[in-house]
Amino acid sequence: IVCVGEGSSLSPSLLLHHAIMKSVWRRLSLVLLLPSLTMAAAPATNHVVLCYYASWAHYRQGVAKYTVEDIPVELCTHLVYAFAILDPKTLLAKQHDSWLDNDLKNYDKFVQLKKKNPGMKV
Template sequence: MSKVPPWSWLCLTTVIIWHVELSHQETRVVCYYTNWSVYRPGTAKFNPQNINPYLCTHLVYAFGGFTKENNFKPFDKYQDIEKGGYAKFTGLKTYNKNLKTMLAVGGWNEGS
């Protein structure tokens, strides 16, 4: 029977520790909501209240932006502010306290 080189035990131990660490990480399910989906016709129309707050661990609302003075501005003021799009979206956290909501900044209309 041949001897196992000492470095192989180090490699095996490293792989086992790495695997154990990975198995303890929580799964993330990141979902992306586009604010223009409210303008789709018929049954394709999709509002924040149509989102299942238990399906995703993280929700991203698209989009917001910045003015030249570096102040925040909504992508669609009518839908995001006046119709309560942001409030309805973040309000999903009342159903799932572990839900993380985020805002994507930029998008096609913002340029680079």
């Protein structure tokens, strides 16, 4: 038996595995982010909640795909984008993945997340 999901043929057991893993990761994320939620509700403190986004997660398939739009910016005090590289001559940031960073505007979308949480450092 072969089921079709998100443009590819996957076996039912693989689809079930993906669904279970997605559920596990969501629950784990909630457990790990719960302290952040209580910190966000507390008066201003010097706590840092760093959210790290690895751009290669965009290339994952199915339920494992994670895009800039999936970042829970309301929980973050600081937001880090991986990966960018420094030009060795100018020491300015330059693209690591031109298709993702430039063509899909991934880096621009990432910087625009600050509008959703103006106090966040990007």
